[in-house]
Amino acid sequence: MITSPTSTTSRLDQGMAGRIGDTLRLVAEALPVQRRVLHAGDSVYQAGQPFKSLYIVNSGFFKMVNSSAEGREQLVGLHFRGDWLGLDGIADGRYACDAVAMDTGEIWSIRYDALLQAASQTPALLSMLHCAMSREIAREQQSVLSLCSLPAEARVAGFLRYWAETLADRGLRTDQITLRMTRAEIGNYLGMTLETVSRALSRLARGDVIRFAEKSRRDICIPQVEALTRFMQGDLGTPATPLH
Amino acid sequence: MITSPTSTTSRLDQGMAGRIGDTLRLVAEALPVQRRVLHAGDSVYQAGQPFKSLYIVNSGFFKMVNSSAEGREQLVGLHFRGDWLGLDGIADGRYACDAVAMDTGEIWSIRYDALLQAASQTPALLSMLHCAMSREIAREQQSVLSLCSLPAEARVAGFLRYWAETLADRGLRTDQITLRMTRAEIGNYLGMTLETVSRALSRLARGDVIRFAEKSRRDICIPQVEALTRFMQGDLGTPATPLH
DNA sequence: CGAAAGATTGAGATATTTCAACTGCGGTGG
DNA sequence: CCACCGCAGTTGAAATATCTCAATCTTTCG
Numbered sequence: 001m002i003t004s005p006t007s008t009t010s011r012l013d014q015g016m017a018g019r020i021g022d023t024l025r026l027v028a029e030a031l032p033v034q035r036r037v038l039h040a041g042d043s044v045y046q047a048g049q050p051f052k053s054l055y056i057v058n059s060g061f062f063k064m065v066n067s068s069a070e071g072r073e074q075l076v077g078l079h080f081r082g083d084w085l086g087l088d089g090i091a092d093g094r095y096a097c098d099a100v101a102m103d104t105g106e107i108w109s110i111r112y113d114a115l116l117q118a119a120s121q122t123p124a125l126l127s128m129l130h131c132a133m134s135r136e137i138a139r140e141q142q143s144v145l146s147l148c149s150l151p152a153e154a155r156v157a158g159f160l161r162y163w164a165e166t167l168a169d170r171g172l173r174t175d176q177i178t179l180r181m182t183r184a185e186i187g188n189y190l191g192m193t194l195e196t197v198s199r200a201l202s203r204l205a206r207g208d209v210i211r212f213a214e215k216s217r218r219d220i221c222i223p224q225v226e227a228l229t230r231f232m233q234g235d236l237g238t239p240a241t242p243l244h
Numbered sequence: 245m246i247t248s249p250t251s252t253t254s255r256l257d258q259g260m261a262g263r264i265g266d267t268l269r270l271v272a273e274a275l276p277v278q279r280r281v282l283h284a285g286d287s288v289y290q291a292g293q294p295f296k297s298l299y300i301v302n303s304g305f306f307k308m309v310n311s312s313a314e315g316r317e318q319l320v321g322l323h324f325r326g327d328w329l330g331l332d333g334i335a336d337g338r339y340a341c342d343a344v345a346m347d348t349g350e351i352w353s354i355r356y357d358a359l360l361q362a363a364s365q366t367p368a369l370l371s372m373l374h375c376a377m378s379r380e381i382a383r384e385q386q387s388v389l390s391l392c393s394l395p396a397e398a399r400v401a402g403f404l405r406y407w408a409e410t411l412a413d414r415g416l417r418t419d420q421i422t423l424r425m426t427r428a429e430i431g432n433y434l435g436m437t438l439e440t441v442s443r444a445l446s447r448l449a450r451g452d453v454i455r456f457a458e459k460s461r462r463d464i465c466i467p468q469v470e471a472l473t474r475f476m477q478g479d480l481g482t483p484a485t486p487l488h
Numbered sequence: 489c490g491a492a493a494g495a496t497t498g499a500g501a502t503a504t505t506t507c508a509a510c511t512g513c514g515g516t517g518g
Numbered sequence: 519c520c521a522c523c524g525c526a527g528t529t530g531a532a533a534t535a536t537c538t539c540a541a542t543c544t545t546t547c548g
Contacts (some may be wrong), residue, residue, distance in 0.1 A: 066385055070477050072393050075383045090378035133377040134334035139312055140384035141320045147391045148435035149316050189390035233314050
């Protein structure tokens with residue numbers, strides 16, 4: 001996933017891809033980093049464990065699963081190369097979610113106390129941490145917006161766009177993406193059933209907004225990302241109450 | 245709202261109420277703080293404005309409104325005494341939402357650069373900032389969980405419980421709460437229509453989980469918070485797809 | 489007091505879920 | 519090698535939660 005070279009994305013995206021690379025480089029040279037390779041299903045940490053370290057995704061991708069007391073499992077976030085994990089654990093000293101690998105990948109772990117100490121020498125480290133947290137907050141706000149105000153099909157379109165943007169940010173090609181998630185996982189993340197996800201994808205394909213690859217209906221071709229955006233708006237949804 | 249003395253809440257809550265007071269005190273003495281009084285409808289800052297400062301709620305309460313490009317307005321967060329605002333602006337240098345007062349209240353503003361500088365002298369400041377961001381992330385994860393996995397009525401119950409806990413954390417009484425929001429605002433926040441909110445509240449009242457005050461149906465009496473929790477579970481909802 | 493905004497409630501419309509049948513695919517073991 | 523099983527996905531039809539629309543009532547405020 002991370003091995004692919006830069007591609008059809010515009011030169012502007014280099015900024016983002018560059019930032020991610022710089023982050024990893026800076027962390028690696030300013031701090032003692034412990035690297036660990038995980039396989040699909042392995043967990044980086046589990047909800048409730050005492051918080052000591054933050055983690056950075058070097059490769060692969062990861063899901064954050066919040067298991068409520070009553071046993072329901074909710075996928076509350078996805079994380080890719082350059083993303084930080086475990087930020088939700090700082091506040092009360094325990095991680096709030098399970099972080100689980102969805103594919104083979106490498107995780108770097110950094111002790112939080114070591115990070116703070118190093119940050120006093122290298123302010124850029126602190127800056128990066130704050131940006132990561134801030135981005136996470138803004139991203140989750142987007143999730144809430146989408147969950148509250150878009151009908152199911154538009155949420156699926158938004159999800160695909162999000163995935164494509166994520167790849168673009170990392171300098172990867174976005175015209176052909178491979179969702180490494182089952183329909184059930186996508187549905188769980190988007191607050192709908194797997195059947196609804198399936199139907200939404202089928203309709204997007206019928207409308208030629210996306211196309212399925214020959215084999216494996218997890219490979220999705222997105223000729224133009226703007227088509228997804230247009231679709232989300234065209235599906236003019238106002239299910240949530242307008243504010244005034 | 246903030247003036248009420250400690251009350252029926254247990255001694256354990258003092259920790260949280262104390263933390264909030266300590267936070268405000270520490271910030272005030274370690275930093276140049278600019279105080280501003282706002283009235284209902286006034287905005288602390290608006291989406292898109294260049295990020296320079298963070299804000300702390302000293303009194304009153306505030307909503308974060310994310311206005312999507314297409315003009316839909318979504319309430320993505322509520323903030324009370326001791327909460328930090330503007331954290332979503334750090335990452336890309338602009339605030340992502342409007343922050344709007346829902347009542348008369350006082351906001352403290354702190355320049356981000358000044359905060360970072362002061363933090364190098366006073367590590368506790370940094371700690372507080374990180375806790376605030378981490379708490380915000382964890383809180384939003386809860387929102388997503390609730391939106392995805394609970395039916396409407398349970399979300400309303402969860403909302404009331406959240407509000408009660410927020411008051412408890414601040415050392416205020418929780419048996420009698422005043423929602424300073426219209427049904428439309430609550431519905432917008434919870435991803436449902438105002439009618440559904442109204443019906444849910446009516447049913448909660450009919451089931452004696454809550455009680456309305458004599459006048460003003462915004463004053464709600466919550467005899468026991470656990471009843472809300474029990475109700476949320478009893479309303480055993482699994483609308484979102486189970487993960488496996 | 490009267491107007492405007494907020495809230496409640498009912499009944500029909502609709503999006504999404506649920507349940508069920510069917511397909512394709514990959515592995516596994518006889 | 520093939521039969522078989524289980525998992526992922528698709529699709530249809532019925533069930534249901536929520537929304538929409540509309541009427542009515544209450545509260546607030548100038």
